[in-house]
Amino acid sequence: MTLRIVRSVAELRAALSPLRAGRIGFVPTMGALHEGHLSLLRAAGAENDTVVLSIFVNPTQFTQATDLEMYPRTEQDDVALAAGAGAHLVFAPSVDEMYPTGFATTVSVDAAITETLEGAVRGRAHFDGVATVVAKLLLAVLPDRAYFGAKDAQQVVVVRRMVADLGIPVEIIQRPTSREDDGLARSSRNTRLSPEEREIATAVPRALRAAQDAFATGIRDAAALTGAVHDALDVAGLTPEYIALVDPDSLEPVASVARPALLAVAVPVGSVRLIDNVFLTPGIDDRIPLGAIEVSHR
Template structure:
């Protein structure tokens, strides 16, 4: 397994690889790796001749300085997990100056409104930060395919829009959400929860499953009220938002229309730990 801290040696290795006609996959991560990340790497390994895993806690996508400070950084543990998975992986683990230079600021993007709802509404500038770092990684790594989890479904759609509008020759592959035994979506932030709080947080997924059941017979307005009431009576979790949205546009719906695909999205706080999840409501 080869670890690159600087982009130029990585770009040279990639140029050599591509001169041999081999395909390249990229799995961008912020580290603190868990089974969810590893499932993305496994998918990439099946689809590509060589896989680059980037590990970088991107400062420009945090609108909360405390959240950035508390985000777990476990590089040595991450490298060990990846080594156990496949010893031929390439790891790109740069520092902020390597990717941003002296000015650690975001580029501004227009994602046709995808960036203004849900996460974008509550995390000002978040998707400018995501777009900036993903575009830079794509330009450095030049992957044929890049792999992202559906837990961050809004991010996945935004990255698809980024590649479309920037004419980047990268196929974006969305991978299913991996869950803990309780149903809680796997996330690096889960490590900040106590065992009891981790179990309580599975309420998020249970609520989504019930939402899927209700969606067959109830209106979006009814379901939204019902979810808000469920969280109001929960002693531990605080709901930030719940929305039923069109999968393609991410716009909140008032009425269901035949032929459209919909998902339910939740963001909630478990003490100071922010958790997100979503579920497809019709397939």
């Protein structure tokens, strides 16, 4: 099937109508595709008959105008990459298509999972924007499965809650975080790091690895595990916005790891906010593979 680009919901539905006898997989993105996105497309291709990619820089989830303005727009390159990764259809709407004149509806998920972690830093409006645009995209595509990366674990929790509450008939698939050879989680924002900042940024996965190493020795206490992350970041001269050990479904803090838990961190490096996380599961050793790059101290 030749890759096709559509700009409107009407075009999208018309293109998908004859393909609904098979399974449809969907990967929502804001473009600036990297290997993480491509891995989601390949996973969708392995499990579905048709793969849809959306490219839409959603203005309602940005809390700072400068961040929205600086977000990379690379549609031509994205389409070429998507075709190589097996996408069949690219939905690339305009802001007016997604938010037409008079648009007055917001999808808002309970504060317990939207006003913590990223929500506490970026504000409730961030996840209202995420929930609203993902709901619109899912209703436009009506896929059988939608694919998200684990780096944005809180976003996945919010989307799963929204899908369950609204009864949207889609299976939400969370895939492992895609990482560079040195362990840094892939992100479109990484391109904004200077060479020196890019090297310093490797302290983030190394700090999470320090907690994983402690966990592997039998340490289960939240204070000790988050302390291991904090100490490793401090050595690199980085100050985290938050380090949290939480339940992976409710995002409620946990005092000790008796069952799977999510260890999440947000760290500014220069002007770029990096977020990352690992899952700590008793009986499973799944530590971040790290390269040999030395971290510069500041």
